[in-house]
Amino acid sequence: MKTSIPISMLLATGLFALSLLSACTSVKPYQKNKLNDAEMTLSSRKAQKFEQSFQLYREGSSGANGGKSGGGCGCN
């Protein structure tokens, strides 16, 4: 691969992950009523499926969003 990941990007990702872990508190199952709300899921909605699909065609970037990263159709 000719591209290299910018160091700033790696640092930002690492710092983000570290800050998340350090901020974590132990949450018991009975304390998760807000986290279990249907709007809180850490994934895109089913209704976003075709929005992601047309963005895959209309833009050069793809992947890491729960959809396809390329292939399977005559898209980029």
Added chain:
Amino acid sequence: MLFLGVLGANGQIKIKPIPSDTSNYQSRKLKIDEINLVSAYYNQNGNNSAVTGGIGTEKLTDFANTFDLQLSKLNKAGNKNTFLFELGVDHYTSASSDKIDPSTISSASMADTRVYPSLNWTHSNEKTGNSIGFTGSFSTEYDYQSLGAGFNLTRLSKDKNTQFDFKLQAFLDTWKVILPIELRAAASLGNGRESRSEGSSPRNSFSASFSLSQVINQRLQAMIMVEPAYQKGLLATKYQRDYFTDGSLRAETLPDQRYKLPIAARINYFASDQVIIRTYYRYFMDSWGIRAHTAEIEVPVKLTSFISLSPFYRYNKQTGTRYFAPYGQHDPSATYFTSDYDLSTLNSDFYGAGLRLAPPHGVFGWQHLNMLELRYGHYSRSTGLVSNIITLNLKVK
């Protein structure tokens, strides 16, 4: 046919409301978890069609539908087997595709239908939440066929506050090579017509996705995700034209390999009983020189306990591939060239809103219609392309 087969094999299944559980008894029969129907209508317009070398209409409409059926069955050990069958059918019309061969009244690519069934089996441990699964998929349209396979693995921490997901995907595709009419060899079919196709070419895509989800506190959770991907084969769209500074014309040519690396994060925050904030950011890079930042925010507002309105905004900023040049500006000595504005330097805005209804006694009083979601979005790109999409999602449980 696969869909009919699945239905036939499980013809005895009827949707029944799950009675309240007063014991530890769990049914081991195959049952329907949920059925989803997602339909969308998309239209776009612009004036940079790659088929005509970066100029000309990009008018396109697409009517897309997917139907998915999720079934599950508990085994004696208390493990769950989940089967997710999905069938997708898209029908599109494209004004630019008709310019591949303008002499035809209506070329086959002017309107096309894509059909794509898939089946996923996931085996999960109900106590630990850990799971493993496999997917098989198929897709067919006029000039493109695809066979797909996937593997997914989920591991949860003991307190279920940390989740790791791993996914492998492979698509083995075959693309019929169709050249613009001016560039076709005069291969006569013997009936006075010329062959439209120059044969077929493979395009294989492989990706691995790693994601880590973490509960931060009672209101906040986040996820980071990396999904490296590799593609090999015919990655150029051969019916797209490129015009050079010397006035010559060639079919689009791009490297036969492409590496992609998207890195993304999601953070969802339960701000109050009425407001939730959903955010997403992605950085993307590939071996063709494309770099992109994508940021999304969506704020679901609960109007009542079962109706929410979700305005959203997405911004994308992209540095284009080094192989891109507009109409008539390609260097005749270039090895690779494209005038596809999808791969050019651009930024885009996408905004709209979604309405979600999930009343406890069913939408419109129909018990089994568990959820209805309607979304509208407007997309505008700095290249002048604009589009609209409206999506309906119905969930039956």
